[in-house]
Amino acid sequence: xxQGEEDPQALSxxxxxxxxxxxxxxxxxxxxxxxxxxxxxxxxxLILIRSNEREKHSGxxxxxxxxSKKSSSLLITASRAADTASYFCAPPGPDKxxxxxxxxxxxxx
Amino acid sequence: GAxxxxxxxxxxxxxxxxxxxxxxxxxxxxxxxxxxxxxxxGLEFLIYFQGNSAPDKxxxxxxxxxxxxxxxxxSTLTIQRTQQEDSAVYLCASSLVAGSVSGELFFGEGSxxxxx
Numbered sequence: 001x002x003q004g005e006e007d008p009q010a011l012s013x014x015x016x017x018x019x020x021x022x023x024x025x026x027x028x029x030x031x032x033x034x035x036x037x038x039x040x041x042x043x044x045x046l047i048l049i050r051s052n053e054r055e056k057h058s059g060x061x062x063x064x065x066x067x068s069k070k071s072s073s074l075l076i077t078a079s080r081a082a083d084t085a086s087y088f089c090a091p092p093g094p095d096k097x098x099x100x101x102x103x104x105x106x107x108x109x
Numbered sequence: 110g111a112x113x114x115x116x117x118x119x120x121x122x123x124x125x126x127x128x129x130x131x132x133x134x135x136x137x138x139x140x141x142x143x144x145x146x147x148x149x150x151g152l153e154f155l156i157y158f159q160g161n162s163a164p165d166k167x168x169x170x171x172x173x174x175x176x177x178x179x180x181x182x183x184s185t186l187t188i189q190r191t192q193q194e195d196s197a198v199y200l201c202a203s204s205l206v207a208g209s210v211s212g213e214l215f216f217g218e219g220s221x222x223x224x225x
Contacts, residue, residue: 033213042113042200042216043152088151090214095165096142097214101151 003098004032004072004089012106019076021103023089024069032065033090034074037102043088046074081109111135115201115217122191123225130186130220134203141184142214143176144200152200158184159206191224198222 007022025032031050035043049056049065049072056063062075076083086102114133122128134141143155154168158178169175173191178184188195198221202214 035214040198040219040221042218043202043214044216045213048213095159096154096157098154099144099152 004091004100006087006089006100006103008103009101010104010106012108013079015079015081015107015109017079017107019079019083019105019107021074021087021089021105023072023074023091023100025072025089025091026070027091028067028070029091031092032072033092033097034061034063034072035088035090035099037086037088039085043099046087076105079105079107081107083107113201113203113215113217115199115220117220118218119221119223121223121225124193125190127187127189128191128222130188130199130201130222132184132186132201132203132217134182134184134201135215136182137205138203138215139181139206140204141178142202142204143184143186144202145170145197146200146219147197155186155199188222191222193224196222196224 004023004025033048034046037043047058049063060077065072084107086104088099088102090097116131141158144152146152156166156176160181161178173189176186198219200219202216204214
């Protein structure tokens with residue numbers, strides 16, 4: 001079934017740097033979502049991009065979607081220590097979201 | 110309440126005991142999902158409900174796991190004869206509708222289960 005695969009599995013950067021996470025999926029979609037999870041907590045929805053959108057912004061977040069390559073990327077600009085979390089992409093299946101293993105982002109102050 | 114509520118937040122039990130985990134979704138959300146997350150791992154889909162029906166139970170790991178939903182509201186995930194490998198955080202989420210055009214999932218904070 002449809003599942004996003006995030007890359008890299010782990011990413012460590014310094015505060016102020018940009019962080020880029022990538023997501024690949026297998027079948028055609030009409031939208032793709034990104035979620036964030038602070039350690040041991042529930043997931044929080046970040047952004048949804050539709051298949052007819054190539055790029056979407058929300059604050060310091062920039063998401064791109066390339067349906068021809070079945071891939072998406074999440075860019076966090078000017079990262080902060082508080083951005084430390086795991087990030088998951090979620091392309092929709094017929095009736096549910098299947099999450100991958102995520103990218104663990106560590107931002108050092 | 111305004112968000113998805115799960116209880117208990119933490120549960121420690123002995124191997125072989127039964128446990129019940131509860132999820133209160135956002136009012137009016139017809140779709141409800143259960144996921145499991147082992148330490149350091151991604152989310153593993155268990156089951157979802159559309160209304161009170163469970164069209165997809167494919168993720169339930171064994172017949173020791175069951176779930177129900179009543180009144181298109183509260184859901185209970187029951188694990189019978191718990192094993193140590195059941196130790197994980199069990200996450201519940203709800204959304205307005207299920208399906209490929211589904212929008213945002215709203216997650217609870219999870220129930221952390223430890224089986225000794």
